Amino acid sequence: MTERPDGAFVIWVWGNREIENPKILKRQLLELCSRGFSGALATLRDTRYEFMDARVLRTIAQVSQWAHKRRFRFWFQTDPRQASRTLISKTGERMQNLLAAQNPSDGLDRTHPHIAPVKNNKFMLRYRFPRFHPSPMLKEKALCFEPSGLERVFLFQKSGHRIIHTSIRDITPYSNFYTNMIQCKVELSGEITTPPGESWWVMGFPRFDTNHYDYAGRESNDLLSTFVEDLFDACTHLDGISWGNGETGYVVDTGRFPVSLSLYNSFLAEYGYDLRNVLYSLVMDVDDNTHIRVRVDYYHLLMDMVFGAEQDFHRMIHSFFKGLDVGLHHTVPVKLQAARGLVQGSMDPWKSLKGVGSVFTEVKSNGHQDPAALLASLAITRSLGIFSRKRRAFFNLMNMGEDCDLSYWMDILALHSIHGLIPLNSGKPRKPCPWNVxxxxxxxxxxxxxxxxxxxPTANTALIYPMETLMARGDSEADELVAAVNGLIGRLVMAGVHLDVLSPCILKQAKVTREGTTVQNRRYDTIIYPYPEVLDPQILEVISLMAKAAFPILLGGCKPSFTTRGKRIPHVLPVIFDPSDENLDALWNEGGMTRLITVPDTALSACIPHPDGTLFLLAPSCPGNTFKGDVLYSGNCFFVEKTDRLTIYQEDKPGKVKKIL
Structure with missing residues (x-):
C-alpha cells in the first residue's frame, strides 16, 4: 500500500449532485490524492439532505472505503442544527428567542435599552421582528420566528442607566400581548398605577418559537445516537468526525436571547434561581451589581448546553468507534463578533476542549482581513490545539479575504504547526488557482x-482572555473589548512575543511557583491579563498566589473590581498597561516581558523542541515582506540571508546552527 501524502486538508463540500451520484465523489477523491492532499473534511452545503438521511449515510460509507483504501484521511462534519426540523418533529424541543431590541437590525446597547415610560398609568412597547434570519446552518436556509407569547414584563425605576433593584416589580399579569403578522410587529401594553410625580419604566420580553434545534433538549440529543448506530452499521472507515459548522452554537444575533423550557430548568437546577424572574439583568445594569452574576450564569449555561451536547455526541461516537478522532469547529472573532458569540453559547471555546481530539477554526468573512488580526486568530487556534486531547489544530482558509496570498498563509500555518484547510467547491479550487499551485x-x-x-512551538508568555468581563459587560461593550484584546494579541505576535492564549477556565489548572507558572505541560514566565474587571473567585485566588510569589502578572485596562457573584474585590492589584495602546513599552519595561529569541523586525519566529536540537522557524511578518539579519537566542547568534519564505534552522550542537529548509 502506498504511503499517505502529507499535504494539507481540504474542505470538501457535498451538495445534491454529489450525494445523488457518489461516483462524482470518487473522481474528486482521486484528484485530491493525486494533488498531494493528505485528507478532507467533508461537509454538506446547499443540499436537500441532512446528515442523518439514509442516502447521506450510504455515501459516507462508500467514500470512507475509497479513502481508506488510498490511505486518505477522511473526516465528516456533522451539525445537529441542520437536522433541526427532523429533531423538532420527533421531540417538540425547539429553541425560543426573547426579543429585547426594538428592530431586527438593532444590537443591544445597555445605555440605550428598549424601554418605555409609564405615562398616565399606561405603557406601550413596540417591537418589529424578522420573519426569518438567513442562515446556511439550517436545512431551510433561514431561522424562522413565530410570536408565541409574553415571557415577562417588569416595572422599575432607574438612576442614570442602572435599574434600582428595590423598585423592580413583575407586572406580566397586567400586560397585554398583541402581534401583527403582516407588519411583523409585536406590542406590549397595559395599565399600572404608579406613585404621582415619580418616573417609572417598563421593560418587556416577547417570546418567539423558532425552527432551531434545542441544544438543551435531552430527547433531541438522545436521538443523535441513531445516527451514530447507523454510521457504525454502515461499516465506515472514518478517520474523524467533527461537530459544528462555522459559528458553533445557537443561530442568533444580538438583541435576542435563546431560551427553552429545558434551558430554564437546567438554569434553576444549576444556579438555584429562576432566570425568568431576573431577565431584566440581561438588558440593563442593576445598582447593586446583581446583573453580573445573572449574565455570567446565563452565558456560562448557554456554553454548557452547546458544548455539553457536543461532548455527549462524542461519547456516543467513542462507544461505537474506538480510537476515532473527534473535533469541534469554532469561528474565532476577529473584530466585532463577540456579542453574537455570547448569545450563541460559543464565546469560550476552551470550555469545549474536554474530550476533543482536534480543533477546527476559521475567521468570519468580512472582505479584506488585517494581517495582525489574522495572526491573533492563529495564536488562538494554536492555543486551542495545545490543550486539545490529541494536540492538533486545523485552520480553514476560506474567509481569508479576496486578496489572500495562499502560499504565505500556508507558511504561517506551518510556523504555528497548524494544519491548513483549503476550501474546494465540487472538488475544485474556489479561487482561480491552478492545481499545480x-x-x-x-x-x-x-x-x-x-x-x-x-x-x-514553545511559549514563555500566556495571555488570559477576559471571558468573565466580556460576559458581565455584554454585547456592544464586549465587541469593543474583543477588538482591543485581539489587537493586543496581534501586536504581541508581530513584536516577537511567543505566547499562548488561555481562557480563565484553563488558568484554573495553574500551578504557581517563583520559577514560573505551569498549566498542564506548558510553563510560563509571564502572564498578561487584559481587562480583569470581573474574576471568577478561583482565578482571583490564582492571581493572588502569583502576586505573593512575586510572579509577573501584568494587568491592563482596568483593575479587578468584582467577582462573578457580583461581590466587590477589596484589594487592589496594580494596572501597568493599556491594552488598546499601540506601544508595548510598558509590558517590556515595567512588566519585564521577554522574548525566547530575537529576530529581525519584519520576521515572525517559533521555537520547536526536537530530539536532534531545537528548531528555529522564521517567516515574514506580512505578505510580501522580506527579512534578513541576526537571530539571537540563549546568548548565541546566527545570521539569516534575505528571504520572503518560511525558513527553518536547527541547533545541531550548542551554539552551532544549520539551515535545513
Missing part, C-alpha cells in the same frame, strides 16, 4: 511536517 503548497507543507512533526 496546490501541488507545490502540499509539497512544501509536507516537507515542514516531516521536519517539525507539527509539534506546537
Amino acid at each position: 496546490y501541488e507545490t503548497l502540499n509539497h512544501q507543507f509536507a516537507r515542514v511536517k516531516d521536519i517539525t512533526g507539527l509539534v506546537f
Whole structure:
C-alpha cells in the first residue's frame, strides 16, 4: 500500500449532485490524492439532505472505503442544527428567542435599552421582528420566528442607566400581548398605577418559537445516537468526525436571547434561581451589581448546553468507534463578533476542549482581513490545539479575504504547526488557482511536517482572555473589548512575543511557583491579563498566589473590581498597561516581558523542541515582506540571508546552527 501524502486538508463540500451520484465523489477523491492532499473534511452545503438521511449515510460509507483504501484521511462534519426540523418533529424541543431590541437590525446597547415610560398609568412597547434570519446552518436556509407569547414584563425605576433593584416589580399579569403578522410587529401594553410625580419604566420580553434545534433538549440529543448506530452499521472507515459548522452554537444575533423550557430548568437546577424572574439583568445594569452574576450564569449555561451536547455526541461516537478522532469547529472573532458569540453559547471555546481530539477554526468573512488580526486568530487556534486531547489544530482558509496570498498563509500555518484547510467547491479550487499551485503548497507543507512533526512551538508568555468581563459587560461593550484584546494579541505576535492564549477556565489548572507558572505541560514566565474587571473567585485566588510569589502578572485596562457573584474585590492589584495602546513599552519595561529569541523586525519566529536540537522557524511578518539579519537566542547568534519564505534552522550542537529548509 502506498504511503499517505502529507499535504494539507481540504474542505470538501457535498451538495445534491454529489450525494445523488457518489461516483462524482470518487473522481474528486482521486484528484485530491493525486494533488498531494493528505485528507478532507467533508461537509454538506446547499443540499436537500441532512446528515442523518439514509442516502447521506450510504455515501459516507462508500467514500470512507475509497479513502481508506488510498490511505486518505477522511473526516465528516456533522451539525445537529441542520437536522433541526427532523429533531423538532420527533421531540417538540425547539429553541425560543426573547426579543429585547426594538428592530431586527438593532444590537443591544445597555445605555440605550428598549424601554418605555409609564405615562398616565399606561405603557406601550413596540417591537418589529424578522420573519426569518438567513442562515446556511439550517436545512431551510433561514431561522424562522413565530410570536408565541409574553415571557415577562417588569416595572422599575432607574438612576442614570442602572435599574434600582428595590423598585423592580413583575407586572406580566397586567400586560397585554398583541402581534401583527403582516407588519411583523409585536406590542406590549397595559395599565399600572404608579406613585404621582415619580418616573417609572417598563421593560418587556416577547417570546418567539423558532425552527432551531434545542441544544438543551435531552430527547433531541438522545436521538443523535441513531445516527451514530447507523454510521457504525454502515461499516465506515472514518478517520474523524467533527461537530459544528462555522459559528458553533445557537443561530442568533444580538438583541435576542435563546431560551427553552429545558434551558430554564437546567438554569434553576444549576444556579438555584429562576432566570425568568431576573431577565431584566440581561438588558440593563442593576445598582447593586446583581446583573453580573445573572449574565455570567446565563452565558456560562448557554456554553454548557452547546458544548455539553457536543461532548455527549462524542461519547456516543467513542462507544461505537474506538480510537476515532473527534473535533469541534469554532469561528474565532476577529473584530466585532463577540456579542453574537455570547448569545450563541460559543464565546469560550476552551470550555469545549474536554474530550476533543482536534480543533477546527476559521475567521468570519468580512472582505479584506488585517494581517495582525489574522495572526491573533492563529495564536488562538494554536492555543486551542495545545490543550486539545490529541494536540492538533486545523485552520480553514476560506474567509481569508479576496486578496489572500495562499502560499504565505500556508507558511504561517506551518510556523504555528497548524494544519491548513483549503476550501474546494465540487472538488475544485474556489479561487482561480491552478492545481499545480496546490501541488507545490502540499509539497512544501509536507516537507515542514516531516521536519517539525507539527509539534506546537514553545511559549514563555500566556495571555488570559477576559471571558468573565466580556460576559458581565455584554454585547456592544464586549465587541469593543474583543477588538482591543485581539489587537493586543496581534501586536504581541508581530513584536516577537511567543505566547499562548488561555481562557480563565484553563488558568484554573495553574500551578504557581517563583520559577514560573505551569498549566498542564506548558510553563510560563509571564502572564498578561487584559481587562480583569470581573474574576471568577478561583482565578482571583490564582492571581493572588502569583502576586505573593512575586510572579509577573501584568494587568491592563482596568483593575479587578468584582467577582462573578457580583461581590466587590477589596484589594487592589496594580494596572501597568493599556491594552488598546499601540506601544508595548510598558509590558517590556515595567512588566519585564521577554522574548525566547530575537529576530529581525519584519520576521515572525517559533521555537520547536526536537530530539536532534531545537528548531528555529522564521517567516515574514506580512505578505510580501522580506527579512534578513541576526537571530539571537540563549546568548548565541546566527545570521539569516534575505528571504520572503518560511525558513527553518536547527541547533545541531550548542551554539552551532544549520539551515535545513
